[in-house]
Amino acid sequence: MRRVESTLPEKNGKIIVFFCEGSLRGKHLDEHIERHKEAFFVKMPCGGMVNPVVMFKSLMDGADGVVVYTCPEFDCHNFDGNSFSKRRVFAGRKVAEALGVHPWRLVHIERDPLDPGLLTRTIVQMSRNVESAEVIP
Amino acid sequence: MSLKNSYRLSNPFNFVINGTLGIFDTLKVGFASINPLNHLGSLTLLFFLVQILSGFILSFFYMPSLEHANNSVKYIMSDMVPYGLFIRTLHRYAADAMIIFATLHMFRKFFANRHTSTRSVGWYVGVGLLVFTVIITISGYILPMDARADAIVSFFGLSINSVTFLIIYRAIHVALPILVFAMLVVHFFRISRPPIIPTLALTIISLGFVAVLIGLFPIPADEMKMKLAKYSFDWVGLWTIKLPSVQISQVVWGGIVGILLLLPFVGKKIKNAAVVDPWRCSGCLSCKSLCPKNAIVEKQFNVGRGKSKKVAFVIRKKCQACGVCVAGCLPQVIELEGRKTAPMLEEVRDLCVE
Numbered sequence: 001m002r003r004v005e006s007t008l009p010e011k012n013g014k015i016i017v018f019f020c021e022g023s024l025r026g027k028h029l030d031e032h033i034e035r036h037k038e039a040f041f042v043k044m045p046c047g048g049m050v051n052p053v054v055m056f057k058s059l060m061d062g063a064d065g066v067v068v069y070t071c072p073e074f075d076c077h078n079f080d081g082n083s084f085s086k087r088r089v090f091a092g093r094k095v096a097e098a099l100g101v102h103p104w105r106l107v108h109i110e111r112d113p114l115d116p117g118l119l120t121r122t123i124v125q126m127s128r129n130v131e132s133a134e135v136i137p
Numbered sequence: 138m139s140l141k142n143s144y145r146l147s148n149p150f151n152f153v154i155n156g157t158l159g160i161f162d163t164l165k166v167g168f169a170s171i172n173p174l175n176h177l178g179s180l181t182l183l184f185f186l187v188q189i190l191s192g193f194i195l196s197f198f199y200m201p202s203l204e205h206a207n208n209s210v211k212y213i214m215s216d217m218v219p220y221g222l223f224i225r226t227l228h229r230y231a232a233d234a235m236i237i238f239a240t241l242h243m244f245r246k247f248f249a250n251r252h253t254s255t256r257s258v259g260w261y262v263g264v265g266l267l268v269f270t271v272i273i274t275i276s277g278y279i280l281p282m283d284a285r286a287d288a289i290v291s292f293f294g295l296s297i298n299s300v301t302f303l304i305i306y307r308a309i310h311v312a313l314p315i316l317v318f319a320m321l322v323v324h325f326f327r328i329s330r331p332p333i334i335p336t337l338a339l340t341i342i343s344l345g346f347v348a349v350l351i352g353l354f355p356i357p358a359d360e361m362k363m364k365l366a367k368y369s370f371d372w373v374g375l376w377t378i379k380l381p382s383v384q385i386s387q388v389v390w391g392g393i394v395g396i397l398l399l400l401p402f403v404g405k406k407i408k409n410a411a412v413v414d415p416w417r418c419s420g421c422l423s424c425k426s427l428c429p430k431n432a433i434v435e436k437q438f439n440v441g442r443g444k445s446k447k448v449a450f451v452i453r454k455k456c457q458a459c460g461v462c463v464a465g466c467l468p469q470v471i472e473l474e475g476r477k478t479a480p481m482l483e484e485v486r487d488l489c490v491e
Contacts, residue, residue, distance in 0.1 A: 014489050022249075040488040045476060048427075049460030053469070057482050062489035074175035077251060078459040079330060079429045088464065 015039040015126055016058045017119070019069040020047040020085075022077045023111040024119075032119060039067075039123050047071065048081030052092040055106055065105045065126040069119055072110050082110060104129050170336045173343070177242035179335040180343060182321070184235040187344075189314060191228040201306045203282065203299050210281040214358055222358075226351045232274045233373040234347065239267050243397070250404050255327070255430055255457045257401035262324045264397045268390075269317050274374035276309040285375075292378040327455065329431045409474040410456035411463060413449050416440075417470040420447035424462035424471060432456040 017032075017039050024032065024041075033041055044050060047070030055066045068089050070082035089108035097103045107126065112118050173180060198218055200209035213221040243263060246252050252260040279286045279297075290297050325331040335343070357369070370379075380386040413424075415438040425433040432455035438448040449471075451462075460473045472478065 016485055016488065040485075042481070042485060042488075044460065045473065046459040046461060049464050049473070049476075051464035054464075054478070054482065054485075058485050058489070061482070061486040063485070072175075073169045074172075074332070077249070078457070078461060079328065079332065080427075081429070081459055081461055084427070084461060084464070 014063050015065045015067060015123055015130075016063045017041045017067045017069055017123070018044050018047070018050045018054070020044050020049075020071060020077075020081065023047070023069055023071045035120065036123050038127050046076070046078050046081040047085035048076075048078060050085055051088050052095060055089070055092050056095075059101065059105060064130045065107070067119070067122055067126065068106075068108045070108070070110050072112060086110075102129075102133070171339045171342060173238075173339065174241075174245070176332070176335040176339055177238050177245055179333050180339070181235055181238040181242055182333055183335055183340060183343065184231045184238065185314075185317070185321075187231040187347075188228060188235065189318075191224050191231065192314075194224050195228060196311075199280070201280075201303060203297065203302045206280060206282040206302070210283075214356065222355055223351055226356050227347065229277075229356065229371070230347055230350060232270075232277065233371065234343075236267075236270055236274065236373050239263075239270060243267065247400060253401050253404040254407040255432075255455055258327060259324055260401050261398065262320050264394060266317060266320055266324065267397075268394060269313055269320070271374070271377070273310060273313050273317070275377065276305050276313075278371070278375060279305055280310060285370075289375070289378055293383055327431060329426075329429055407456075407458050409458040409476070410453045411451045411458065411460070411471050411473050413451055414470045414472070415448045415450075417468060418448040419468050419470075420449070421467065422447075422449055424449050424466050427461050427465040429459065429461065430455050430457055433462060 015036075015038055017036075019029075019041060021043055029041065032039075047068055050068050055068075058066050068085055070085050071077065073082065076082040086108050089106055092106045093103040096106055104126065107122055109118055109122055169175060195213060198209060198213045198221065200206060210225070212218065213225055215221065246256075246260070246263075275289060279289055279302075282297075282302075295301065325333060334340075372379075377386045377390070380389060411432075413433075418438075420435075422433070422435060425435070432452045433449050434452060436448055436450035437445045439445045451471075458473060458475070460476065463471045463473050463478065469478070
């Protein structure tokens with residue numbers, strides 16, 4: 001699998017990555033923190049703990065984008081935490097759209113053992129979106 | 138990759154909406170739902186149910202007596218009983234599949250650290266289920282009273298007569314599965330939404346795979362001879378009798394069970410729990426339906442002056458500190474010890490201000 005390296009300068013955008021402790025830990029977490037200077041990683045006990053209030057509060061506090069990174073489908077430590085999280089992000093995107101906020105600022109992804117570069121690609125894509133947008137509503 | 142494809146849609150026609158990469162995403166969703174490693178526990182239950190059903194059908198034709206057992210099994214395998222050979226082979230293969238999936242299920246739960254703290258009860262019951270499954274399997278190999286049964290009986294030093302044979306049949310092979318069923322209820326009851334049923338696609342694929350195996354490798358008819366120098370050996374269910382002596386097998390099984398029972402003491406422990414502020418709780422109990430571990434119950438809270446109100450209450454011993462209830466609480470009155478929402482948002486604000 002081709003790995004997409006982040007080529008962005010340090011602290012270009014401010015992307016908050018809420019990740020559950022089951023999906024990202026140890027060496028992989030250190031690698032991601034080292035690779036993505038533009039992203040801040042916030043550890044949660046489960047992806048199901050992230051709700052739209054937390055996501056929108058992060059955006060209000062100055063984050064350019066929010067990524068919620070959870071365990072794969074059918075493999076949540078808490079059975080439904082990842083599906084709750086996914087539904088909340090979708091709900092958040094709809095609310096964001098209605099409020100005139102770019103829906104790409106809220107993204108939910110699941111860890112995929114077959115695709116280790118997914119989180120990297122998502123962060124890079126989001127950073128590019130931040131770069132290309134003149135004004136970020 | 139466009140951002141649209143960076144997350145998965147539950148829509149099966151994702152590829153129509155999102156293009157080529159969408160096809161890949163849709164396929165991956167498909168793989169997740171048919172990946173047996175995602176459904177090991179439910180597959181174990183599926184094969185247990187297959188065994189119950191096939192055993193029930195076999196019991197119509199099986200004669201549980203020392204004299205007639207062998208002949209009745211031969212009768213089942215003959216053309217006289219429609220699909221008799223198929224059902225008997227299914228009964229045996231389902232037993233092996235159940236042991237394999239149960240063992241893999243235990244490995245997976247251990248390596249994912251899902252065996253400690255609140256999940257230790259499920260783990261202990263699971264160890265009992267595995268042991269009982271192996272005992273039931275071994276007893277099942279005695280019932281046809283063929284050469285293999287002779288080998289098992291001589292290994293354990295049993296003297297088989299009509300009474301002991303009936304005990305093996307009734308007390309072990311018929312009554313123990315009922316106990317296993319009761320233990321399964323305990324295995325599940327601490328979970329609010331146990332994923333006990335595999336997806337339809339995986340059920341069809343698993344049963345189809347077993348059916349193909351039965352078609353390719355049915356139980357040979359000459360295996361039922363009373364004195365047979367060589368017979369096919371079932372390494373999954375009968376590896377115990379390949380050990381040098383019954384004492385060594387006892388030591389081996391004692392060691393395995395002992396280690397499995399000690400494992401919940403190894404690994405990360407959950408010390409935190411969710412806490413409800415009873416004064417602010419509206420008593421909607423939306424958190425109760427969200428909790429994956431049935432840890433939230435309804436309780437009356439005394440507000441003074443002889444008045445009380447309905448509130449949610451977290452049972453600390455059951456809570457595994459996932460925080461799902463924190464996110465689902467509409468009035469935001471649940472906090473997770475060690476990960477409170479306000480400090481977390483402050484942390485996020487600090488990160489953004491940097």
